[in-house]
Amino acid sequence: MVEQTLHSLSQFLPETTLTITFCISILAGLILRNKPKVIPVISFAGILLATVFAVRQMGSSQAVFSGMIVVDPFAVFFKLLVGSTAVIIFLFSIYSQEVQSTLKRLVEYSSLLVAMTLGMFLMAGAVNLLMMVLAIELTSLSSYILAGYTKEAPDSSEASLKYIIYGALSTGLMLYGISILFGLTGATDVYAINRSLAATSVNSVALLIAVLLIIAGFGYKISAVPFHFWTPDVYEGAPITITAFLSVASKAAGFAMLIRFFKISFIDFNLLAAHAGGVWGLLQGFEWNKILAILSVLTMTLGNLVAVWQNNLKRLLAYSSIAHAGYMLMGVVVLNDKGLAAVLVYFMVYLFMNLGAFYVVMLVANKVGSEDIDSYKGLGYRSPFISVAMVVFFISLAGLPPTAGFIGKLFLFAALLDARWVWLAVVGALNSVVSLYYYVRVVRNMFLRDPEGSTEPIRFSFPQMAILLLLLVPTLLFGLFYSPIVELANASVLMFGVR
Amino acid sequence: MLTEFGNVLVFLIIGAIFVAGGMIASWILRPHRPYPEKLASYECGEEPVGDAWVKFNIRFYVVALIFLIFDVEVVFLFPWALVYRQLGLFAFLEMAVFLVILLIGFAYVWVKGDLDWDKPKPEIPKIERRPSAMRASVKPQVESVTV
Amino acid sequence: MNFLGIGTLSWITFLPILGMIAVLLLPKENRNAIRWTALAITFLQLVAAAFIFFNFNRGLAGINTVEGMQFVEKVSWINIKGVPWFGKIYVEYFLGVDGLSVPMVLLTALISFVAVIASWNIEKAFKGYMVMLLLLDTGMMGVFVSLDFFLFYVFWEVMLLPMYFLIGIWGGPRREYAAIKFFLYTLLGSVLMLLAIIALYFSVTIPDPTTGEKIYTFNMLAMMNPANFEPGSLLAGTSTYWRYLAYIALFIGFAIKVPVFPFHTWLPDAHVEAPTAISVILAGVLLKMGTYGLLRIGYPMFPDAANHYSWALAVLAFINIVYGALCAMAQKDFKKLIAYSSVSHMGVVLLGMSAMNTQGMLGAVFQMFNHGTITAMLFLIVGVIYDRAHTRDLDAFGGLAITMPKYTGIMTVAFFAALGLPGLSGFISEAFSFLGAFQTHRYITIASTLGIVLTAAYMLWTLQRVFLGQPNEKWAGLPDINGRELAALVPLAIITLWLGVYPSTMLDIMTTSVNHLVEFVKQGGAAVAMLPK
Secondary structure, eight states: OHHHHHHHHHTTHHHHHHHHHHHHHHHHHHHOTTOTTHHHHHHHHHHHHHHHHHHHTTTOOEEETTTTEEEOHHHHHHHHHHHHHHHHHHHHHHTOHHHHTTGGGHHHHHHHHHHHHHHHHHHHHBOBHHHHHHHHHHHHHHHHHHHTOSTTSHHHHHHHHHHHHHHHHHHHHHHHHHHHHHHHHSOSBHHHHHHHHHHSOOOHHHHHHHHHHHHHHHHHHTTOTTSOTHHHHHHHHSOHHHHHHIIIIIHHHHHHHHHHHHHHHHBOHHHHHHSTTSOOOBGGGOOHHHHHHHHHHHHHHHHHHHHTTOOBHHHHHHHHHHHHHHHHHHHHHTOSHHHHHHHHHHHHHHHHHHHHHHHHHHHHHHHHSOOBGGGGTTHHHHOHHHHHHHHHHHHHHHTOTTSHHHHHHHHHHHHHHHTTOHHHHHHHHHHHHHHHHHHHHHHIIIIISOOOSOOSOOOOOHHHHHHHHHHHHHHHHHHHOOHHHHHHHHHHOOOTTOO | OOOHHHHHHHHHHHHHHHHHHHHHHHHHHSOOOOOGGGGSSOTTSOOOOSOSOOOOOHHHHHHHHHHHHHHHHHHTHHHHHHHHHHHTHHHHHHHHHHHHHHHHHHHHHHHTTTTOSSOSSOOOOOOOOOGGGSTTTSOOOOOOOOO | OEETTEEHHHHHHHHHHHHHHHHHHSOTTOHHHHHHHHHHHHHHHHHHHHHHHHHOOTTOOOTTOTTTOEEEEEEEEEEEOOOTTTOOEEEEEEEEEOTTHHHHHHHHHHHHHHHHHHTTTOOSOHHHHHHHHHHHHHHHHHHHHBOBHHHHHHHHHHTHHHHHHHHHHHSOTTHHHHHHHHHHHHHHHHHHHHHHHHHHHTTBEEEOTTTOOEEEOOBHHHHHOGGGBOTTSTTOSSSOHHHHHHHHHHHHHHHHHTTOTTSTTHHHHHHHHSOHHHHHHIIIIIHHHHHHHIIIIIHHHOHHHHHHTHHHHHHHHHHHHHHHHHHHHHOOBHHHHHHHHHHHHHHHHHHHHHTOSHHHHHHHHHHHHHHHHHHHHHHHHHHHHHHHHSOOBGGGOOOHHHHOHHHHHHHHHHHHHHHTOTTSHHHHHHHHHHHHHHHHSHHHHHHHHHHHHHHHHHHHHHHHHHHSSSOOGGGTTOOOOOHHHHHHHHHHHHHHHHHHHOTHHHHHHHHHHHHHHHHHHHTTTOOOOOOOO
């Protein structure tokens, strides 16, 4: 027992680091009350260290803490994704007016970011439904507070409140689904659920209801339609840094859990052995992927169509991130590892382009004082470099070559067509045409319209540009030389206990 | 045959019948002599003053929440105490870690002043506007830079 | 044929990128340096294109064989060693030209050069304009020289953004609408094309060059060989539902670029709103990409579908020819008239292609080149008059022949070339197209000849309204065409005359390839013996 726990702890290094960082951040905040700027440095270092530890976990595959959590390439991939996002968010925070103007609460800001990262690390590795709920809650509770971080602004408080209410509801639904599933299978461990489903047949209606309820929980985390209602308000109200973090890391962690739950719970291991790498056989003939296909179509179509009408850029990006969740769901629908690899590729690409877009929004909001699309008029002439960067991020989000976004879409569509989901691929392709329209609306304001009011150039400091380049260069480079991200994705689809 | 959950259902139904049966029986058998005092909140004689739906001071909630959190966490000490002998030093260290984390939380609450009942100086939050909120009222603050 | 260790085709494709970087480094006040850099770069490109033209071996067919391709460059670009279930991803940087692409390469270089001259005096954000123009140039050239489908698609899409900006920033009053319409239409086409590309990718395997295992490929030439299609894959077999569907998806992608009715509605807007030089590029090069794509990709990869739908293509061609001409006739705006005349003339290309025989196809490819030069002249001519009068209303002019004699002279050449007067290049190619199509689709071709009459009608009518008749007092002081404008127009006029008199200069380049393509498509993609010279 003790040895087991000690061994588990040794495989738990990234999470332990984060926990300790969290505690130190709070303690340091209490002690160094007059130097709040030290705390983010501590938190930043902790997250960086945790990410490095996560890198060192690459290639290992085992279950720890009596099968509550696994350390496998799939989990490590998402830990890296979340960790790097958190690192980048800390860099953003240096220049965020919202964060820097509330120095008194900087301790809470940085320590809660660590807590949220910890929650997402756990989400990436959780294989027990209870562990999953706990991890979701840790992430959610931190993000509720962070969403309302600028509490002086009414929309920020509103965002936080809405987030809590929707979060509570969906967690409740999910727990209900889990209890039904537990009733059906007698287990909360996904491997045990799989064994039980393989051994005995269960009432298919009850199973369907349970899965639908659990999807409500996951769908809320990845903001899939119809569980997306919180997204636009929270994204608009929360500080931009938090919005950016939620839009990438929270979604990634949600996807990690969704994919793991569905793949391991319902995969037919006997069939899988017969043709490795092929289409997964499904236990009980339960075609959950069809549910996800419908969800995916709804999500991307609604996200894109509604985004067309938005005038606030943060809100527009919120709907665009809903649409992107829809694209990524397409990769889960195909029931094979190629689809999963496509989702992972998409996430890597999405990290750079989406964070980049939010970063530009933040920089511009700092100077211009608004996130309205109208305030971007003539920006291309006032600040050419960041406008060009924004164009690159946007065409990448729309999925045009030679940007990385195209590679993401390419692999998704490739996985779909390979599995003969032609209609879904066509829907996805048409959706990306719609998405171009609203991205280009912003581009139009930046370059095709003349500046309103001030026409003086807006300058940004060198470090600000350096952070922008950190996101811009990969967005372009991975569009032309995508071997590294694809190879990493291929190596990362392996889950503990599957093949 | 009934499943496990079927048994529970039967149990629930019988329970409901028992409760309902008791109430119905007493309603039929008891004498009806209503007078106003029977409707009072506290029949022992305490006169209620005002409405029960009043605003409580927010400090009650803070204290209640803090109490709830620490109370629940301390419950973990009981099972730990049971297995302490089997696990020995390891259990001691584990609980020490747990308590340290708890203590950090406690220190945080303390330093932030959430345990003080009477706040000497009520702090009125300054309105610091964020970019998106200041559209209407404040003129955009543009940092102009000389070319 | 390397220069500094880099092949000719890479040079010709990426020279504009070098120029773009150079222009970016120049200060934006120094307009002269910017314009001369751009001109020098496009001139070098033209020299490289001429080099290719003169060193091109006219006896090699190309189309579906690497051996037949010339100036080939083949480098491994993306090589992802597969985990077993994923398969290996191998994308090559694969360039090469044959008789189909050489005329297009020459045309692109020529039109880009002319476009830089035509944009000599752009007022607004000159530096940005030239950067976009040069980027566009690379995209266009890349499309015509790539033989790898992935590379092709990247170049194809790279063009979109510069074009959007060029129309949207430097265009006319309705530029925003025109630009986004162009962008959305083209993207719609290209995503459908992308799906077709992926479907092809998963259907075609070739042996790995090093290990010999079967790998999927984006190699266009491999996709043309029916033997490479994996049995049981989506697009295997002939004349299947999926193959037709993929062909239609590809076709829509290309048809939007051509543009084929009913996907043509972006064209009048884009052409009219774009600045002169960009209209020249749009009409001169971009429209050809649609037909080039069909010939390079649609036909040889889906010969079954191409044969099956040749009648449909003929019908669409007929609609394009007649409808385009009728629309042109109804226009009061000079530029819109030229824009619709492009729809009509591209119809002739489609008609020639639908013929599925040598005459028709040869006519189509030749018409692609000729229309590129002629329509470029027409748009330049409109640009000249618009620069001076600031109006394009046909009815506002009259008797310009007196005030601007030189201008009228060069314009007459262009108009007559456009309406297909013998002795000018347009005649040869139109005649070939109709001749070929007549053998295959008799009645449609007869009906389409109506278009020639209509073309003559609107061209001559325009000539009459603008240049003949009573001189309008208002325009009495208009200066005649100047040296810079002549520099752009005269080379094009000379080419038009030369090819009208001695078309073999260009036909020699194409014949072998076109013959091979026709034979290849006719036999449904079965291996065809290389035709002797």
